[in-house]
Amino acid sequence: MSKRWGLWVLAVLGMLAGCADRDRSVIADGRLTATPGGLDLQRVAVFDGREVEVVLRNVGRARLNIDEAWVEGAAGAWRAEFTHEGPHSLVPGSECVVRVRFNPQREGDLPATLVVRSDAKQEPLVRVRLQGTGVDAWARLSPRRLDFGRIEADSTKTLSFTATNPTDIPVEVTPKLLGAQKDEFQAEPVVIPPGEAREVPVTFAPVVVGAKQVALAVSPCRGCSDVAVQVTAEALDRAVVAEPPELDFGSIPVDRDSLRVARLHNLSTEPMEVTAFALMSDEASFSHGDIGVPLVLQPGEIRSWEMRYSPGHMGEATNLASFSVNSRRHPTTDVALRGFGGASELCVSPLSRDFGPQPLGSKTSQVINVKNCGAANGGPLTIQGLDLQPLDGSTAATNPIHLVAQTLPHRLMPGEEVNLRVYFEPTQEGPARSQLVMTTDVFGEETTVLAFSGAGERHAPCQITVTPLAMNFGTVEPGRGAVLGVKVDNQAGDLCAVKNIRMNDTGGGVFSLPGGDLDGLIVYPGDSFSFMVAFAAPLTGGDFTGSVQIEQWDPGNPRVLIPLSAYSRAACLVASPRYVDFGVSRPDCSPAPREVNYLNACRAPVTVSNVFIGAGTSDGEFLLRDAPTPPITLDPGDAFTVQVDYLAQVYGMNLSPLFVESSDLPAPLLVSLVGESSKNMNKTDQFIQQDGAKVDVLFVVDNTASMVEEQPRLTSAIPAFVDAARAKGVDLHLSVTTTGIDATSNACPGGAQGGEAGRLFPVDGSRPRLLTLQTPDLASVLQQNVNVGQCASLEQGFEAVRRALSPPLVNNADDPRTPEPNDGNLGFLRDEAALVVVFVGDEDDHSPDSVDTYVRFLRARKGENQPQRMTLYAIAPTATGCPTSGGGGTRYAEAAARTGGEVISVCEPDYSPLLRTVASKAFSPQDRFPLSDQPDAGSITVSVNGVPVTTGWTYDGATNSVVFSSAPAAGAKVDIYYRRACS
Known part of the structure; x- marks a missing residue:
């Protein structure tokens, strides 16, 4: 055998080799011999091991059996075992091998004896002396930390630690890697010769990005305890x-x-x-x-x-x-x-604002217009930062000048603009100064500084009175709306600052301020102002409470809450109209009385127990002129009429509730009364002529069940409208919505159950919703879109238009309030285009607000003094009526007259003439300019571009319009001055 340290034992006698069984001679004995003089395994490292093989030979004359072999010596240091299983029976001359292993557990000489037992009669035990020395031999490691640093994944890096063997025998060093990412490291065992030092390489080859959690355990000798070497490594995605x-x-x-x-x-x-x-x-x-x-x-x-x-x-x-x-x-x-x-150009206006002395507790705002006023090819402008910096020693928390937060960066394409709002809200006396630092990417003008100043001025605490102290809407039918008013009166001797007039509790969304929140007002001694509160009754009905708040400069009572209550349920009495708007009047010229008719629409009698005007903004402004004396019992189909006067003696807006108590309702039925008294007798309406090159047309189609005869007539007239539009060659947007606000039935087409609520039809996008003259087969698609179905129950055309052209619909591709995808109206309304709305319905509008409110809203959307216009047309019931229509369309007629539009009877068999008229008038320069108030005809004067014009125009009293025989040129400024009439 190679590397054998043992000595062979020479046989004294033996004829055959091996441990095979043979019959022993009865007159002879076997004799076992081993290495004479013993075995020296010399120096061995502690915990390491060395082996020798001892050959046992039968030198006797007879067979013998070896029973066992063991070592007597230091525990754990020596071990003996046969090299094969046995039986170990030796005939004369044969041999067996015993393997002896020396594995020292401590330093020093460790002598021992190998003992072999056999069945020899004369010498059954054979002893062989063993000698060995344990040596404390292990490698010293340095350093104990490997830092691979940060390297890019898919690359490699190798570091080494040094293993030094100070002893005179070889030492084996074994590194082991532990941890989740151990596969990204590699290290191999190495044997260190006596007295030498070797580098042990460790390779880091990362494949996964991130810091590595690994440990390196190194055994400095065979059998030694591990020594820890700290490993730090990180893999980068990109170096x-x-x-x-x-x-x-x-x-x-x-x-x-x-x-x-x-x-x-x-x-x-x-x-x-x-x-x-x-x-x-x-x-x-x-x-x-x-x-x-x-x-x-x-x-x-x-x-x-x-x-x-x-x-x-x-x-x-x-x-x-x-x-x-x-x-x-x-x-x-x-x-x-x-x-x-091509550079953008920054236009900011104003660059500074001195708010001046303002009462403590007031809230004054300034709108800062920021516009990219560069050429169309001049590139975008980005507002990158807005930093409001106090200059008076105040902090951001105490600064009375503050900026409404903006989402930044904000990008403006050429011609686009954004309005920033800055408020001054002084809470202590003395001056205040701040600057707004605006950073943009405008070349050479990256920083623009805007200056703001003001001063807080102390006044006596407010002593306002609020009328009414609580607002009761009584009963409003489900799906209907109503408005009442709040009057704020300063009867003290000092001015009063009020602010943050807004809803405190909307009652689940049923109460609102139609005019929007009021940021801040100053009410001087003896002055007052009024604002509207609206209630929109849901189709489900119910009882509702809410509140509106007014903040005032009164430390003892800083916030005034006005409780709101309303009831909504079906009523037997049907009021017509459901609210009365007296318009603008003068104290010396009160308007004519208005009538309200009440009809019992139930199948059982109803008893009316009271008719009265409830608490409003100015009690006594509205009076009952002619009303029956309760109690009254109305049989089914019976009716009665109430006349109401508006005195117009209190300047400003006046609102009061007209209530009727009936046996079928727990709270009286409401009809809203609205009027405004004005001191101003003279007025100038200003217009800027537009060229009709771009027009946005919105059809608002009645989708109630009574439209069976009218919708086919509208469908038949659509091709005539499209042909007239093509002949004009305008840049046209065409869309359709319905008069339905609330969802009614799955029988309604379009995906909104009849409750489009201003969304363009069809809401489900089954057909294009925004059409142009380039839309393939335009007439056919528009004909399909105006077929909105007959399933809704209430016509609210004006309200539908207001919602269609208001956020979030008008400026979003998807309405965030509804589950239907992509149901917003983004892209329909263009700032530079004229607006035409065509109402089609067999009953008058029943929207909650006044005609004036909606006309003002639509004018504001286009800009009354901007180079756009807004015209309303209607195919609706007229005074003559017909069996298929539901009464006169007075609200549609009023809106059309006030905007220069026209109305034809919904009873006409052919709607094509009106639609041709729409195309002819709306797509041409304007020759008819409707006035906002009724004039004294003889007081009217007209100027075009500042030059008085005495001929070429006439006043049309039927439509309250100034009509030119030849339309002014595009872009011309038309001023119409008149004295308001007393009518």
């Missing part, structure tokens, strides 16, 4: 990154240039070589200085280079600066380059 990854030079004039700095950052702890650089496209507007490649980025180093953008053309320009990096994972690091040839 070399661009900071920033994109250089946006913004909008730069063509004759100028701009510099930006491109930076490469070596995130790793290893040097990284940048071998090459190139601009990847032929866009010549971008250039650079000397890059100086190849180069080496040291660990953590940031290197910068200057990039230049010199627009060679108008419009957007892009390129890619590409750095080649010695990396397997990311061989290039790119910097995107972007610029726009």
Whole structure:
């Protein structure tokens, strides 16, 4: 055998080899011999081991059996075992082998004896002396920490620790890796010769990005306890990154240039070589200085280079600066380059505002208009920062001047604008100063500073009175709406600052302020003001409570709450009209009385126990002139009429409830009374002529069950309208909505169950909802869209239009309040286009607010003095009526007359003439200018572009309009002055 330390025992006698059984001679004895003089295994490292083989030979004359072999000596240091299982029976001359292992557990000499027992008669025990020495031999490791740093994934790095063997025998060092990411490391065992030192390499080859959780346990000798070597390592997705990854030079004039700095950052702890650089496209507007490649980025180093953008053309320009990096994972690091040839222009107005002395507790606002007023090809403008900085020693928390938060960055394309609102709310006396620092990407004007100042002025605490102290809407039928008013009166000797007039509790969304929240007002001694509160009764009915708040400068009573209550349920009495608007009047010229008719629509008698005017903004302004004396019993179908006077003696807006108590209701039925008294007798209406090149047309189609005859007539007239529009060649937007607000039935087409609530039809998008003259088969698609079904129960055309053209519908592709996708009206209404609304219905409008409210809203959407216009047309019931219509369409007629539109009877068999008229008038320069009030005809004077015009126009009393025989030129400014009539 090779590497055998044992000595063979020579046989004294023996004829045959092996341990095979044979009959023993009865007159002879076997004799076992082993190595004479003993065995010395010499020096062995503690916990290591060394083996020798001892050959046992039968030198006797007879067979013998070896029973066992063992070692007597230090416990655990020696072990003996046969090399085969046995039986161990030796014939003369044969042999067996015993393996002896020396495994010292401590230092020093460890003598022992190998004892072999056999069945020899003369010498049954054979002893062999053993000698060995344990040596404390193990490698010393240095260092105890390996830091691989940060390297890019898919690369490798090798570090080593040193293993030193100070002893005179070899030592085996075995490294073991532990942890979840141990497979990304590699290390192999190594044998250290006596007195030498060796490097033990450990290789880190990451494939997964992130910090590594591993441990290195090193056994410094065979059988030794592990020694810990700390390992730190992290793998990067990319070693070399661009900071920033994109250089946006913004909008730069063509004759100028701009510099930006491109930076490469070596995130790793290893040097990284940048071998090459190139601009990847032929866009010549971008250039650079000397890059100086190849180069080496040291660990953590940031290197910068200057990039230049010199627009060679108008419009957007892009390129890619590409750095080649010695990396397997990311061989290039790119910097995107972007610029726009042609500069935006910043227009800000006003640049400063002195709010002046303002009462403590007041709230005064200033709108700051920010506009990109550059040319259409001048590029976008981005507002990047808005920093309001106090200059008077106050802090951000105590600064009385504050800015309404904006979402930044905010990008403005040429012609686009945004309004910022700044408030001054002094809470202590003395001056206040702040500046608003606006940062933009406008070339050469990156920072704009706006100055604001004001002063707090102390006044006596407020002593306002509120009328009424509580607002009761009585009963409003489900699906209907009503408005009442609150009057705020300052009867004290000092002015009063009020602010933040808004809903405190909407009652689940049923109460609202139609005019919107009021930020702040100053009420002078003896003055007052009124505001409206609306109640929209849900179709489900119910009882509702809410409250509206008014904040005042009174430390003892800073907030006044006005409780609201309302009931909604079906009523037997049907009021017509459901609210009465007396319009604007003068104290010396009160309007004519108005009538309200009440009909018992139930199948059983109803008893009316009281008719009265409830608490309003100014008690006594509305009076019952002619009303039956209760109690009254109305049989089914019976009716009675009430006349109401409006005195118009209290200036401002006046609102009161007209209540009727009946046996079927727990609370009286409400009809809202609205009037306004004005001191102003003279008025000037201003118009700016537009050219009709762009028009947005919205059809509002009645979708109630009574439209069986009328919808087919409308469908038949659509091709005539489309042909007239094509003949004019205008840029046209065409859409349809319904008069339905609340969902009614799945039988309704379009996906909204008849409750489009201003959303364009069809809500489910089964057909295009926004049509133009370029829409394929336009007439057919529009015919399908006006077939809105007959399933709703209430016509609210004006309310539908208001919702269609108000946020969130008008400015969102999807209505965030509804589950249907993409049901917003974004894109229909264009600022630069005229607006035409065509109502089609067989019954008058039943929207909750007055005609004046809706007309004012629509005018505001287009701008009364802007180069746009708004006209309302209607196919609706007229005074003559017909069996298929439901009474006169007085509200539609009033709205059409006030906006220069027209009405034809819904009873006409052919609607084509009206639709041709719509196309002819709406798509042409305006020749009819409706007045906002009734004039004394003889007081009217007209000027065009500031020049008085005495001929070429007439006053049409039927429509309350000034009509030109030849329409003023596009863009002309038309001023119509008149004295308001007493009618």
